[in-house]
Amino acid sequence: MKRPCAVIGVGQTRYAAKRQDQSFTGLVREAALRALDDAGLQFADIDAVVIGKAPDFFEGIMMPEHHLASALGAANKPMIRVHTAGSVGGSTALYAAHLIAAGVHERVLCVAFEVQSCSNAMWALSPVYPFQPPVVAGAGGFFAPLIQAYINRSKAPQDVGWRVVMKDRRNAAKNPFAHLQGAPTYEQMQSAQMLWDPINYLETCPSSDGACALVLSSEKAAAKAPSPPAFVQAMAQRSEPIFFPGRDAVSPQAGKDCAAALYRQAQIKDPRAELDMAEIYVPFSWFEPMWLENLGFAEVDQGWRMVLDGSTDFGGCLPVNVSGGVLSSNPIGASGMIRFAEAALQVKGQAGAHQVPKARRALGHAYGGGSQFFAMWIVGDTPMAG
Amino acid sequence: MRPVALVGFSHSELQPESPLDEVELTQQVCSSLRDKLGLKQQDIDLVVSGSCDFLSGRPFVFISALDGLGAVPPIDESHVEMDGAFALYEAWVRLQSGEIDCALVYAFGRSSQANLNRLLGLQSDPHWGAPLGLDEQAIAGLQASAAGLLGAGLERLPEADGAAAVLLAAGDRARQLCPRPAWIRAIDHRIDRSELGQRNLGQLPALERSAEAVSLSSHQVEYAELHAVFTHQRQMLKTTLGLGDELPTNQGKTSAFDAFMVSGLMHLGEAAEAVMQGRVKRSLGHASAGPALQQNLLCVFGDSP
Numbered sequence: 153m154k155r156p157c158a159v160i161g162v163g164q165t166r167y168a169a170k171r172q173d174q175s176f177t178g179l180v181r182e183a184a185l186r187a188l189d190d191a192g193l194q195f196a197d198i199d200a201v202v203i204g205k206a207p208d209f210f211e212g213i214m215m216p217e218h219h220l221a222s223a224l225g226a227a228n229k230p231m232i233r234v235h236t237a238g239s240v241g242g243s244t245a246l247y248a249a250h251l252i253a254a255g256v257h258e259r260v261l262c263v264a265f266e267v268q269s270c271s272n273a274m275w276a277l278s279p280v281y282p283f284q285p286p287v288v289a290g291a292g293g294f295f296a297p298l299i300q301a302y303i304n305r306s307k308a309p310q311d312v313g314w315r316v317v318m319k320d321r322r323n324a325a326k327n328p329f330a331h332l333q334g335a336p337t338y339e340q341m342q343s344a345q346m347l348w349d350p351i352n353y354l355e356t357c358p359s360s361d362g363a364c365a366l367v368l369s370s371e372k373a374a375a376k377a378p379s380p381p382a383f384v385q386a387m388a389q390r391s392e393p394i395f396f397p398g399r400d401a402v403s404p405q406a407g408k409d410c411a412a413a414l415y416r417q418a419q420i421k422d423p424r425a426e427l428d429m430a431e432i433y434v435p436f437s438w439f440e441p442m443w444l445e446n447l448g449f450a451e452v453d454q455g456w457r458m459v460l461d462g463s464t465d466f467g468g469c470l471p472v473n474v475s476g477g478v479l480s481s482n483p484i485g486a487s488g489m490i491r492f493a494e495a496a497l498q499v500k501g502q503a504g505a506h507q508v509p510k511a512r513r514a515l516g517h518a519y520g521g522g523s524q525f526f527a528m529w530i531v532g533d534t535p536m537a538g
Numbered sequence: 539m540r541p542v543a544l545v546g547f548s549h550s551e552l553q554p555e556s557p558l559d560e561v562e563l564t565q566q567v568c569s570s571l572r573d574k575l576g577l578k579q580q581d582i583d584l585v586v587s588g589s590c591d592f593l594s595g596r597p598f599v600f601i602s603a604l605d606g607l608g609a610v611p612p613i614d615e616s617h618v619e620m621d622g623a624f625a626l627y628e629a630w631v632r633l634q635s636g637e638i639d640c641a642l643v644y645a646f647g648r649s650s651q652a653n654l655n656r657l658l659g660l661q662s663d664p665h666w667g668a669p670l671g672l673d674e675q676a677i678a679g680l681q682a683s684a685a686g687l688l689g690a691g692l693e694r695l696p697e698a699d700g701a702a703a704v705l706l707a708a709g710d711r712a713r714q715l716c717p718r719p720a721w722i723r724a725i726d727h728r729i730d731r732s733e734l735g736q737r738n739l740g741q742l743p744a745l746e747r748s749a750e751a752v753s754l755s756s757h758q759v760e761y762a763e764l765h766a767v768f769t770h771q772r773q774m775l776k777t778t779l780g781l782g783d784e785l786p787t788n789q790g791k792t793s794a795f796d797a798f799m800v801s802g803l804m805h806l807g808e809a810a811e812a813v814m815q816g817r818v819k820r821s822l823g824h825a826s827a828g829p830a831l832q833q834n835l836l837c838v839f840g841d842s843p
Contacts, residue, residue, distance in 0.1 A: 154635045175665065207597035208619070213668075214592045214660040215619055218828040222732040228744045231729040231833070232628070235591075235619040237598050243616055247628065254634035255539075279596040391585075391615035393604045406612035521601045525615075 156535035157252040158374035158381035159496040161191025161367030167331035167481035170269040171361040181223045183363035191367040192378040195225025199257035204234040204244030204264040205485030211270045238520030241488025242527030248368045265363035266483035296348035299438040308456035313437035314341035324476025326505035331360045331481040355437035362483035364490045382499035382531040386417035394522040407446040410526040418530045424449045429471045429508045430515040431491035435478045474506045488518025541843030542633045543712040543719030546575045547807035549702035552795040555650040556699035563646045563701035564606030571703045583638035585615045588625040588645040622803030623825030639711040646701035647799030681830040684739035687770035698795035702804045720810035720839040724752035727835035742778045745834040760818035762787045763805035765825045767796045813839045
């Protein structure tokens, strides 16, 4: 019953602190049109539209899909709105992939976006709960203690986070869509202002405006696509509560379970050896080594060594975030889909200056909430056998 | 398609201001449904939910709802910022893949925390519609007028807080869980264009297409649950779907209230219950969303797959 699903179109906008040249409607449409163009299709060829974004407060428009239906050619078609916190871009792509895999549709457009210049993400992500003291200032306020716990238990040297940033920003220089251009020096990393100890200003993702879109299709429809498709070889999502006794919030069980389900589907035993690259959701520098461990690329407390020995560099054995990652562009609702899209671009051989040579299999990863929602896929240049 | 059925339905009391918060409402409906079916959370392959951040005035309300579900160990889970009826659709899609056999769907909404009339105005377009101060009443008035149904004035259901949950299961799993599963014989949803000014508000073309897609006229439904907050909207739905006045509709408890984010799922649950309880062989469940019935979902239930 489950049939192969292919990525046949990828579209991204340029990411920037303020895209004042476009309305938010125009921005979303820009990504969608580019994805359709890449797939050699038009809105009329699309069976359904799936749209995702993080909290509606960011733009102050409740359920903006009702307004976006016409701009995305969705009139008279099914339109779905996904919201799974920071993982939403990934979850949105997975929903679209399930529509194809289940045989419900032939071609589905999925789009994810955020226009963060409409609001202040720092305070939008500092919710005040009734009867609870407001202790968290922004996402960094929540994640800083987790990072400190990781540093304490792994005994990683202080400059691991700085080196992640320097690498991602070097990579971003090869990606014309990236928001932050220009890599900081070691000295600049060292002297950057502290925001949420141990996270300094340069170790934090930017707030971006932008959108990303994918066209997914059946294998039959993919055969007519103008460029080589990327096939979805595995997909999984897992969630767990934000607090419960005994929870390991540094390396959450939901992330481990999600990766295990993924590797099982893709018949992968050694992810580090069998994947050619990975796009991992790293909004704060230290999450690269933390997720390398959670995803099984490194042993517990050893992920930071892959950063220091250059394994995750552009020419390393497992290039991570060659697009520049979330540390270089972060329209929150889209950031997960950008990871999925960049993994697909690599497999399609369309990543331009940041193309990893001979990338045949790649991981796209997204997470959200308090490190509790996970969405992942593996794309490859062939459908899975069997 | 793979045969999938609704095998259980549970809902909270619908009341103007619930003393329960989102977590407690979720806990109540999900645990009562699991108990009814003799299931533990670990027996359920997938969870999909629907809710709206704007009602509570804070981001990610669905995060804390997980506390009410008991998602330890971790679960395969997703969330739509839509009425629970659309979460049911996602569960149905996932069940089609054949990889999972049952899915829990829930939705909660506490509109008592918000000014719904004003909030629903924020759904319209931010460039031309919202700045005019269009609220839900104004949009409903425009539609009633376009449909020639303004005569008696606007009549709206009272708002209510609440939550609901249903369980979907495929094939033999459905037969194990329920003596008379309500099989989903057809399901479809579509959205109309965005701009109020570019729609003929007196007609619902996307719903017409959905009715064709589910071959509504061929199913000979004996009962219908229609999701409409205003009286004139219910009339429009009946006309568009070609449902005669002799067809019993909306006899369930849901129809006395507007439980925002929940009512659509409840109408599907009530339509399915008519089949599960053996009252009818075929029923129609309907859910709507968006300004002026922009988005609609149809689900035909039957006593056989």
